[in-house]
Amino acid sequence: NSSDILLTVILLSLLLDGSCYCIFMCESRKSSIPAVQCVRTIKTSTWWDEHLTEDNANVMRRAVAEEYKQLTVDRLNPLKDEPWPRHEWDEKSRRVGLVAVKLGMMPVWTKSGERHVVTMLQVQDCHVIKHIPKEEYNGRTAALIIGAKNSPPFYRTEESLEMFRNAGVPPKQKVTTFHVTDNAVIKPGTPLYAAHFRPGQYVDVTAKTIGKGFQGVMKRWGFSGQPASHGQTKTHRRPGSLGPGGDPAKVFKGKKMPGKMGNVFDTAFGLKVWRVNTKANILYINGSVPGHRNCLVKVRDTILPHRLEKNRNPPFPTFFADGDEELPEDLYDENMFQFGEPIPG
Amino acid sequence: MAVSSRRAGGVVGSVRLLRSLQHQDGRLFSTSVARHTAGSEGQPPKFVPPSKPVIIDKAKSQASLRQFLSPEFIPPRQRTNPVKFAMERKDMIQRRKILNIPEFYVGSVLEVTMLDPHAASKTNRFVGICIQRSGKGLGATFTLRNIVDGQGVEICYELYSPRMKHIEVLKLEKRLDDNLFYLRDALPEYSTFDFDMKPVHLSPTQDVPVNQIKVRMKPRPWSKRWERPKFNVQGIRFDQCLTPEQMEHAQKWAEPWRQYDMLKEYDTSSVEEKILQEVQAELNK
Numbered sequence: 001n002s003s004d005i006l007l008t009v010i011l012l013s014l015l016l017d018g019s020c021y022c023i024f025m026c027e028s029r030k031s032s033i034p035a036v037q038c039v040r041t042i043k044t045s046t047w048w049d050e051h052l053t054e055d056n057a058n059v060m061r062r063a064v065a066e067e068y069k070q071l072t073v074d075r076l077n078p079l080k081d082e083p084w085p086r087h088e089w090d091e092k093s094r095r096v097g098l099v100a101v102k103l104g105m106m107p108v109w110t111k112s113g114e115r116h117v118v119t120m121l122q123v124q125d126c127h128v129i130k131h132i133p134k135e136e137y138n139g140r141t142a143a144l145i146i147g148a149k150n151s152p153p154f155y156r157t158e159e160s161l162e163m164f165r166n167a168g169v170p171p172k173q174k175v176t177t178f179h180v181t182d183n184a185v186i187k188p189g190t191p192l193y194a195a196h197f198r199p200g201q202y203v204d205v206t207a208k209t210i211g212k213g214f215q216g217v218m219k220r221w222g223f224s225g226q227p228a229s230h231g232q233t234k235t236h237r238r239p240g241s242l243g244p245g246g247d248p249a250k251v252f253k254g255k256k257m258p259g260k261m262g263n264v265f266d267t268a269f270g271l272k273v274w275r276v277n278t279k280a281n282i283l284y285i286n287g288s289v290p291g292h293r294n295c296l297v298k299v300r301d302t303i304l305p306h307r308l309e310k311n312r313n314p315p316f317p318t319f320f321a322d323g324d325e326e327l328p329e330d331l332y333d334e335n336m337f338q339f340g341e342p343i344p345g
Numbered sequence: 346m347a348v349s350s351r352r353a354g355g356v357v358g359s360v361r362l363l364r365s366l367q368h369q370d371g372r373l374f375s376t377s378v379a380r381h382t383a384g385s386e387g388q389p390p391k392f393v394p395p396s397k398p399v400i401i402d403k404a405k406s407q408a409s410l411r412q413f414l415s416p417e418f419i420p421p422r423q424r425t426n427p428v429k430f431a432m433e434r435k436d437m438i439q440r441r442k443i444l445n446i447p448e449f450y451v452g453s454v455l456e457v458t459m460l461d462p463h464a465a466s467k468t469n470r471f472v473g474i475c476i477q478r479s480g481k482g483l484g485a486t487f488t489l490r491n492i493v494d495g496q497g498v499e500i501c502y503e504l505y506s507p508r509m510k511h512i513e514v515l516k517l518e519k520r521l522d523d524n525l526f527y528l529r530d531a532l533p534e535y536s537t538f539d540f541d542m543k544p545v546h547l548s549p550t551q552d553v554p555v556n557q558i559k560v561r562m563k564p565r566p567w568s569k570r571w572e573r574p575k576f577n578v579q580g581i582r583f584d585q586c587l588t589p590e591q592m593e594h595a596q597k598w599a600e601p602w603r604q605y606d607m608l609k610e611y612d613t614s615s616v617e618e619k620i621l622q623e624v625q626a627e628l629n630k
Binding site: 101106112115120293343 | 423424425426428429432433436437439440442443444460462482483484503505506507508510
């Protein structure tokens with residue numbers, strides 16, 4: 001029946017991960033072949049160093065790293081490079097946030113001797129990549145796309161590299177959007193530093209929580225389970241009843257049940273910034289933060305209404321390193337004990 | 346020595362004096378030998394006070410001082426960015442420039458003074474034997490144990506807390522184990538230390554002595570089954586408190602494969618050397 005089968009359309013589509021699928025649209029009256037046949041993952045593309053020798057691959061890596069360094073250096077002077085106009089901070093303005101890497105935790109003491117724990121977040125290669133004006137974004141607020149932590153271009157598509165090329169920055173590992181008021185827009189390509197936040201202010205930190213896999217109801221939702229003995233038959237960690245009886249005669253949507261736990265975005269609100277190291281770009285933030293060590297987290301000024309008074313007059317729209325301000329290497333909160341202080345008494 | 350013998354054997358007596366002054370580790374007190382001026386014959390020699398001894402420490406060269414890196418400087422084996430440890434080390438060194446934290450081990454007797462806003466004299470002093478050193482980085486702690494008025498007391502201090510005022514080592518020594526929790530079940534004489542104990546001096550070139558003491562225990566039951574191999578206690582006199590059958594029964598919990606566990610291997614020698622040099626360079630600045 002080959003004459004009956006007309007091959008009308010062959011679609012070859014290249015997906016982001018390099019796999020491709022073909023759709024054969026067949027028109028036939030009597031054939032039993034289904035109308036659409038999908039054949040997935042016919043890889044016709046190659047990876048970047050398949051046809052390169054080891055030496056050449058290393059040369060490519062080094063060349064790319066040098067290019068990134070050059071790009072970063074070119075962008076170090078945003079104020080001299082046709083900057084966008086800078087406005088003053090006011091109560092209603094929202095400024096951009098940062099993306100940082102979670103390093104670890106350590107103790108911190110106040111002047112009265114109380115001990116708190118802080119998380120260290122390091123801002124590595126944070127750049128503004130794009131500005132989306134109010135009209136294009138959601139009609140109410142403008143948006144700024146921020147990227148952090150340089151990553152190699154080798155396994156990325158040309159489309160994804162395009163926006164980094166337009167901004168003149170190296171490709172980034174994580175790219176996020178921040179809602180921003182119109183007076184806080186920054187020119188794409190500007191580097192962002194840890195001094196954007198100051199000690200004593202409050203921030204919200206968002207990150208993907210550590211994935212725990214498929215978990216039961218006791219770990220996932222904190223149910224108390226059943227007793228270990230006294231006649232319990234094969235029921236120690238089960239959810240028990242799923243709801244009321246014959247009247248709804250169903251289980252309500254959203255019932256807490258076992259399932260995949262973790263690996264979702266979660267935000268910790270109202271965390272105080274204790275210390276800012278301007279040389280290594282590290283923020284010391286109170287308490288714990290979602291995510292594992294070396295994960296990328298999104299830090300922004302807090303939205304909690306009772307903490308807004310602590311966030312007045314921040315560096316607006318951001319801290320420019322080539323400006324007039326000369327900051328000391330470490331900025332401490334006024335209550336924090338600094339290790340160079342002499343012993344009293 | 347009688348005055349007459351000193352007068353008679355003038356030079357010989359002085360040499361004997363010199364020899365008695367000389368210490369085993371080769372320090373030489375160079376005193377002027379002819380201290381006794383030969384006065385006129387009939388009169389006793391005029392006493393000339395000795396000149397100040399000039400201590401030429403030939404033995405105490407830089408190389409022979411014992412090198413000690415506090416265990417909280419050694420980073421744990423984790424997938425953590427070394428920048429984090431470097432920042433913590435900077436803070437620790439800054440604190441050590443203000444407060445002198447001496448070298449000590451588990452088994453040394455320490456005296457600690459803390460600042461206490463609620464005490465009358467605003468300070469709080471405690472003396473005890475160090476039974477544990479734990480924690481890495483700025484959160485490093487050590488626990489001191491003593492028996493006060495018949496009551497055993499253990500206090501856990503943070504080395505880098507701003508409330509620490511003074512730490513002094515009264516007796517520097519090591520023990521056969523790296524934690525001495527079994528002292529809780531040992532006879533109280535092994536945990537009692539006088540609050541007014543005088544410090545015992547140890548030369549900075551000598552190796553730290555290891556106290557081979559094996560402690561006698563109170564009757565069983567103990568807080569932990571110290572005879573079991575997982576605790577690996579060397580410092581208890583098991584022959585006085587357990588029968589050989591009980592010792593053999595405890596070996597049932599032995600896990601002989603643990604010594605071959607490659608994931609537990611952590612060779613810190615190269616890391617230690619680098620950190621030691623860095624810390625000494627910073628402290629000497």
